[in-house]
Amino acid sequence: MPQSHWSVLEVEAIVATYRQMLVAELSGQRYNKSQLNQALMERLQDRSRSSIEYKHRNISAVLRDADCPYVDGYKPLGNYQGMLVEAVERVLLGSEIFDRAARSAAERPAVDSAEPAHDGVIVMPPEASQSHHEINERPAAYERRPIKRDYLAREAHNRELGLSGERFVVSFEQRRLRQAGESRLADRVEHIAETQGDGAGFDVLSFEPNGRERWIEVKTTAFAKESAFFITPNELACSRDNAERYHLFRLFTFRHKPRMFCLQGDMSDYLCLEPNSYRAGIR
Template identity: 65%
Template sequence: MSRATPWSSSEVEATVATYRQMLVAELSGQNYKKRELNRALMAQLHGRSASAIEFKHCNISAVLRDANCPYVDGYKPRSNYQQSLVEVVEELLLRSELVDRAARLAADLPVVDTTGLVDERIIVEPPRTTPPQKGVLEFHADYSVHSLQKRDYLARETRNRELGLAGEYLVMRFEQQRLIKAGKEKLAERLEHVAVTQGDGLGFDIRSFEPNGRDRLIEVKTTAFAKESAFFITPNELACSRAYSEHYHLFRLFNFRKGPKLFCLKGDLQGQLWLEPDSYRAGVR
């Protein structure tokens, strides 16, 4: 079969159905074998190559990412998907009660703080992501038409206070270890978890230090989902990153339950992020 041959609706549906098996298993903490599932899928597609199937899975991940939903680990989102794929993903994944229950449970799952030391080996390069495609925004709007609840699992996970605190505690240990390694034990003792000691209104979570004693202000964003998952940032945090650009760091922790990794953005965040309005405070005038 030529690689240029358009995918039929039955092929797309079979691929999304296989993806659903992997996603539900992953969200539920259940072991599964991608290779076996994809081998069975390949038999249904009559000639599609393994690379073509993987590319389609990555397209599905992109649709889910743009819908603020978790996606299968290992299938990095690839955009420029067709609206026909959006419609199948909406029907078989976003409207699936099974996926919804698994995703809600994964977003709400509590986490306990670990005690192991962490060092620079957990640091990775930031991902390059793009704003959601228009089609995904449109089917978000369709939820109100069909009287379905908009299922924003990333927002739900953001309210998981145990997960957020565990991420902040990990960063506290990371910073302490970094300063001790630099021979700055006294600075390590002065670290302050300001989100706990002073509340959430400062625009950052942790006051740390550079080895020369300069402030290092750290905002921590934690997810148990994948590296490319979107996150939420407040106007106050953006303003703080601009006002204290020489000191500001955003630490994005991801894959937290499986094995935490992080990437860091430094300075004024305004030009480093794509930003999408989420809601407005309003009153009748």
């Protein structure tokens, strides 16, 4: 028999459990996801484990669309209802303990990682249905989007995290070239953002084994794979004008398990671009 619609009390209970997981994760504390979900199932006796998993993923989608971190392992699943948005904003986003944990995680300095391994670091980009269509589809009448927060923007201004990500990519590229037998090219890899500043439109100058230049823009987050990031008009123009050599490396889960996906070419062909801010002056 199909299960009935979730009640307000049920939704608030699962959001509260999700908040426990997320606050612990953001604070670097260990927690037992299975135990928390088992306790939740005992409270929600008419809900199956699979329905609880799906609802957790719906919560992740709400947080993704609000530019917030979400629990690692609960990949965002869209088509959520307005009642869930309201519960997430009230029980989770309105919580002082979550706000403190999210701000701290966004602003926490990062320590440069050890020499990055080559195997297993690169993964496939998020599927288009997650990173593009769901974000841009118009909600149904009973749906609404959450109000955006500034946690991802705060993290984007975390200079120590950004530098650590760029240095990780420099080391990764040097190792890649040495493994290809091109030590001479590896020695020429340059951290452009440090040697020339931020105006070049990319962060790292590297090379293909045949000597062709590889221009790499690095975007680093300590949060999950599908988290949005910020790209400047200058970086977009650089990718358009130099598509054959331009790469964007998106590092994620950087602090505990660095992984990255890579895009190559004109970034306008890949990215869902939303206006974020305007430079303004008095007329």
